[in-house]
Amino acid sequence: MHRFIPNIEADKEIMKEAVGVKSVDDLFDDIPQEMRLNRALNIGSSLSELELQQHMKELSLKNKGTNELTCFLGAGAYDHYIPSIVKHLAMRSEFYTAYTPYQPEISQGTLQVIFEYQTMICNLTGMDVTNASMYDGPTACSEAAVMASDATRRRSVVVSKTVAPEVRKVLKSYLKLRNIEVIEVDAFDGTTDIEKLKNVVNKDTAGVIIQSPNFFGIIEDVTEVERITHQHKGNLIMYVDPISLGILKKPSELGADIVVGEGQSLGNQLNYGGPYLGFLAASSKLVRKMPGRIVGQSEDVDGKRGFVLTLQAREQHIRRYKATSNICSNQGLNALMASIYLITMGKKGLKEVATLATKKAHYTFNELTKKGKYKAVFNKPFFKEFIVTSDIEADKVNKELLRNNILGGYKIEKDYKELKNGLLICVTEKRSKEEIDRLVGIMEVL
Amino acid sequence: MKEYNQLIFETSREGRRAYSLPECDVEVAPVDELLPLEFLSKEEPYLPEVSEVDIVRHFTLLSSKNYGLDTGFYPLGSCTMKYNPKINEDMASLSGFTTLHPYQPKETTQGALEVMYNLDKMLSEISGMAKMSLQPAAGAHGELAGLMIIKAYHESKGDTKRTKIIVPDSAHGTNPATAAVAGFEVVEVKSDEAGGVDIEGLKAVLNDEIAGLMLTNPSTLGLFEKNIKLISDLIHEAGGLLYYDGANMNAIMGICRPADMGFDVIHFNLHKTFSTPHGGGGPGSGPIGVREDLVQFLPVPVVDKENDKYYLNYDLPNSIGKIKGFYGHFGVLVRAYSYILSMGSEGLREVSETAVLNANYLMNKLKSHYKVAVDKTCMHEFILSGLKEKTLEVTTLDIAKRLLDYGYHPPTIYFPLIVDGAIMIEPTETESLETLNGFIDIMIKIAEEAKKEPKLLKEAPYNTPLRRMDEVKAAREMILKWSE
Numbered sequence: 001m002h003r004f005i006p007n008i009e010a011d012k013e014i015m016k017e018a019v020g021v022k023s024v025d026d027l028f029d030d031i032p033q034e035m036r037l038n039r040a041l042n043i044g045s046s047l048s049e050l051e052l053q054q055h056m057k058e059l060s061l062k063n064k065g066t067n068e069l070t071c072f073l074g075a076g077a078y079d080h081y082i083p084s085i086v087k088h089l090a091m092r093s094e095f096y097t098a099y100t101p102y103q104p105e106i107s108q109g110t111l112q113v114i115f116e117y118q119t120m121i122c123n124l125t126g127m128d129v130t131n132a133s134m135y136d137g138p139t140a141c142s143e144a145a146v147m148a149s150d151a152t153r154r155r156s157v158v159v160s161k162t163v164a165p166e167v168r169k170v171l172k173s174y175l176k177l178r179n180i181e182v183i184e185v186d187a188f189d190g191t192t193d194i195e196k197l198k199n200v201v202n203k204d205t206a207g208v209i210i211q212s213p214n215f216f217g218i219i220e221d222v223t224e225v226e227r228i229t230h231q232h233k234g235n236l237i238m239y240v241d242p243i244s245l246g247i248l249k250k251p252s253e254l255g256a257d258i259v260v261g262e263g264q265s266l267g268n269q270l271n272y273g274g275p276y277l278g279f280l281a282a283s284s285k286l287v288r289k290m291p292g293r294i295v296g297q298s299e300d301v302d303g304k305r306g307f308v309l310t311l312q313a314r315e316q317h318i319r320r321y322k323a324t325s326n327i328c329s330n331q332g333l334n335a336l337m338a339s340i341y342l343i344t345m346g347k348k349g350l351k352e353v354a355t356l357a358t359k360k361a362h363y364t365f366n367e368l369t370k371k372g373k374y375k376a377v378f379n380k381p382f383f384k385e386f387i388v389t390s391d392i393e394a395d396k397v398n399k400e401l402l403r404n405n406i407l408g409g410y411k412i413e414k415d416y417k418e419l420k421n422g423l424l425i426c427v428t429e430k431r432s433k434e435e436i437d438r439l440v441g442i443m444e445v446l
Numbered sequence: 447m448k449e450y451n452q453l454i455f456e457t458s459r460e461g462r463r464a465y466s467l468p469e470c471d472v473e474v475a476p477v478d479e480l481l482p483l484e485f486l487s488k489e490e491p492y493l494p495e496v497s498e499v500d501i502v503r504h505f506t507l508l509s510s511k512n513y514g515l516d517t518g519f520y521p522l523g524s525c526t527m528k529y530n531p532k533i534n535e536d537m538a539s540l541s542g543f544t545t546l547h548p549y550q551p552k553e554t555t556q557g558a559l560e561v562m563y564n565l566d567k568m569l570s571e572i573s574g575m576a577k578m579s580l581q582p583a584a585g586a587h588g589e590l591a592g593l594m595i596i597k598a599y600h601e602s603k604g605d606t607k608r609t610k611i612i613v614p615d616s617a618h619g620t621n622p623a624t625a626a627v628a629g630f631e632v633v634e635v636k637s638d639e640a641g642g643v644d645i646e647g648l649k650a651v652l653n654d655e656i657a658g659l660m661l662t663n664p665s666t667l668g669l670f671e672k673n674i675k676l677i678s679d680l681i682h683e684a685g686g687l688l689y690y691d692g693a694n695m696n697a698i699m700g701i702c703r704p705a706d707m708g709f710d711v712i713h714f715n716l717h718k719t720f721s722t723p724h725g726g727g728g729p730g731s732g733p734i735g736v737r738e739d740l741v742q743f744l745p746v747p748v749v750d751k752e753n754d755k756y757y758l759n760y761d762l763p764n765s766i767g768k769i770k771g772f773y774g775h776f777g778v779l780v781r782a783y784s785y786i787l788s789m790g791s792e793g794l795r796e797v798s799e800t801a802v803l804n805a806n807y808l809m810n811k812l813k814s815h816y817k818v819a820v821d822k823t824c825m826h827e828f829i830l831s832g833l834k835e836k837t838l839e840v841t842t843l844d845i846a847k848r849l850l851d852y853g854y855h856p857p858t859i860y861f862p863l864i865v866d867g868a869i870m871i872e873p874t875e876t877e878s879l880e881t882l883n884g885f886i887d888i889m890i891k892i893a894e895e896a897k898k899e900p901k902l903l904k905e906a907p908y909n910t911p912l913r914r915m916d917e918v919k920a921a922r923e924m925i926l927k928w929s930e
Binding site: 001002003004005006007011012014015016018019020021024026027028029030031032034035036037040041042043044045046047049052053055056057058059060061062063064065066067069071073075076077079081083085087088089091092093094095096097098099100101103104105106107108109110112113115116118119120122123124129130132133135136137138139166167169170172173174176177178179219221245246247248249250253262269270271272273274275276287293294295296297298299300301302304305306307308310311315316317318319320321322323325326327328329330331332333334336340342343344345346347348349350351352353355356358359360362363366381383398402407410429432433436 | 451453454455462463464465467468470471472473474475477480481482484485486487490491492493494495496498501502504505506508509510511512513514515516517520522525527529530531533535536537539540541542543544545546547548549550551553554555556557558560561568571572583584585586587589590594597618619620622623624625626627628629632669670672674675698699700701702703706707717721723724725726727728729730731745766767768769770771772773774775776777778780784786787788789790791792793794795796797799800802803804806807810811823825846847850855856861875876877878879881905907910911912913914915916917919920921923924925926927928929
């Protein structure tokens with residue numbers, strides 16, 4: 001008798017009698033004997049709650065996270081501040097133990113949260129429409145590329161090499177399946193090489209993918225990219241950091257047709273890489289090409305305002321193999337956390353977070369490059385991340401930092417061989433002057 | 447409690463705030479000097495301005511308009527809405543797990559990697575497969591990864607003709623959608639009267655263009671596919687692979703294993719079988735497992751161990767590549783791992799036995815008033831085809847809506863598509879006899895109401911925060927965000 005199974009033997013007897021079987025085994029008669037396991041699964045015996053707690057605590061203590069280590073690591077997952085209320089409200093079990101809101105009469109909580117989430121993502125990006133969230137940034141970007149291909153009936157997508165390597169890898173896996181060609185454009189001095197871009201964008205280009213701030217932390221000037229893309233009637237797909245939108249121009253102002261990104265920064269824990277949420281927003285002409293769930297406003301028979309899943313004719317449970325995507329799940333709980341975060345910060349707070357991160361990143365950059373041991377690789381405007389290089393191997397720097405309980409930068413050489421000894425350093429609003437000075441101090445004496 | 451019907455934007459007042467941040471403690475130029483003006487936005491993004499207590503009340507009141515598993519019985523067929531143990535939430539929120547950056551050096555993440563390694567071993571044992579990838583974000587994502595592997599397998603043998611995937615007409619919508627997304631042509635095969643694969647129909651579509659067959663077993667009708675050995679032999683003889691959709695795994699844990707049935711690739715839904723909460727639509731988690739010779743194709747990275755140290759292994763030259771950022775929904779994996787440890791081998795078997803007993807009990811008790819789609823012993827779920835005494839007026843939708851008035855989440859309706867007016871009921875093992883009896887009483891009461899007062903059902907629900915919604919209006923007007 002397991003604690004998560006309420007029915008005791010006496011209950012089971014009543015039920016067996018009602019069903020007309022002597023033994024539960026009789027219910028499994030359809031399973032051929034030769035196919036049965038006929039032994040216990042080799043996964044151990046049940047643990048009590050106390051034993052489980054002890055085991056898990058031991059495992060968790062084998063890790064060192066951002067509570068123990070001062071984090072200067074970013075590269076796609078960010079150590080931003082999470083207000084306390086995010087956890088408290090997201091842990092209301094009426095939210096997290098509910099299924100997809102297929103019964104709107106008893107799912108208005110989830111549905112309204114998504115409607116508010118959609119509103120805020122549209123406001124941040126300046127786009128007309130968005131969906132109820134995607135698995136993560138990289139898959140959202142891949143789905144955006146597919147959307148662009150479907151909308152233009154073209155089979156080629158251009159992506160800048162300044163887009164995060166993780167995003168490009170997923171993009172390639174996804175687009176290969178659909179026989180959509182992926183053309184990568186080199187970087188020049190830390191941003192997308194416009195001359196090279198010009199050479200590859202043509203009448204077969206479904207979309208051009210640009211990340212800004214890009215993987216190096218640099219804010220891309222997309223004016224030319226936009227012109228070239230639209231000249232050939234392709235879609236401009238922008239991959240953005242939602243926190244940066246507290247101060248940077250909205251992608252809509254820059255002419256983006258589809259905006260995607262990783263929403264983890266918005267109130268979601270680092271969690272060793274997931275679950276996070278991707279967002280995908282677009283101009284209204286693309287709404288019927290969008291994957292995933294969308295919530296719309298309506299009213300009930302008494303005329304009361306309410307919300308429902310809408311435009312479902314795009315989706316797999318209706319369209320089956322003709323659906324825009326095979327996606328069924330969204331990241332409902334993560335979108336809830338992102339919503340609570342955005343509401344808590346409000347328009348002033350998000351701007352302040354973005355401002356603090358910018359200032360602290362620039363202070364760190366100034367301090368690190370002051371004495372000449374570490375040099376700037378690019379001389380371009382950056383947001384909260386930047387690359388420095390030196391004569392010392394990145395691994396060696398990081399090792400020394402780790403010895404001092406600091407999580408150093410991302411070893412950029414892993415993905416960009418030409419950036420030898422480069423470290424991509426991230427500074428969020430959480431880092432204090434004291435922590436930054438300590439980082440600089442340790443790196444200087446190496 | 448008084449009714450609450452406000453959007454957060456409607457409660458916003460300029461100047462209110464809920465956040466606090468430290469003063470800037472570094473000396474540096476202002477942002478408009480650090481960054482070129484042409485990059486900066488002239489206005490703040492429009493977000494609401496509200497106080498902390500406003501936010502807490504807003505979300506608390508919204509949550510009270512939601513029906514979760516913790517609210518009551520949730521017999522949503524094919525979704526395995528079992529109780530989500532609270533201890534799993536505690537384990538997943540240990541700071542040693544939640545504060546890990548995905549790019550940290552492995553020396554600092556040994557505990558997390560050990561969780562993943564152990565979970566891989568457990569899921570491999572439960573399925574009979576050689577190795578898992580924990581990367582897929584959800585069931586449909588697992589299906590996609592699985593079909594990519596099937597594609598890679600055939601390509602590795604130079605067999606490029608195999609462009610078709612067989613999907614039964616009873617399958618989940620994600621199966622054909624995934625096959626299409628993965629670049630395959632979908633070949634539908636009919637079901638026989640008992641909801642199994644029609645063997646003659648299957649034989650007729652088998653040829654050297656078939657890459658594989660996607661199947662759930664138990665089937666979507668809640669019945670064990672007795673011909674599975676034959677189906678497996680037929681597919682393999684034709685050179686195809688057999689894909690297992692793990693949606694219905696809750697029926698057979700510790701009793702039989704997909705690998706032993708002849709399946710080559712499988713995905714699990716941790717958010718179904720392994721008790722991780724559905725989160726109002728996600729996050730899910732859909733690990734995939736494969737037989738030995740297919741391990742080389744798994745998405746990178748996989749978790750491996752060398753000299754007692756765990757690491758992320760990217761060195762799989764024939765891998766299908768990366769299909770997701772980082773390594774999967776780690777937070778969900780911690781919950782599933784905790785669950786399996788809590789259950790143990792005996793517990794998991796008891797889960798399946800009890801889930802099947804509960805389903806059969808419900809089916810037998812409802813037979814008097816509802817038509818059972820296939821009247822034979824079911825597995826963990828069963829399908830009703832509407833009322834036994836059909837009325838022209840009352841539809842399956844009406845029955846579902848009336849259930850809302852009595853405080854139940856309705857079963858899955860109109861799925862599988864092959865059953866007229868389908869009502870798909872999956873009680874799971876975590877419901878007591880009293881809960882099942884309460885539901886039976888109400889289902890019978892509704893059947894009586896359908897006879898005597900059909901109008902009552904047509905206009906239901908009455909007692910919910912909102913009544914029947916106008917979905918046509920939503921699609922027509924397309925109000926997808928709030929504006930002033």
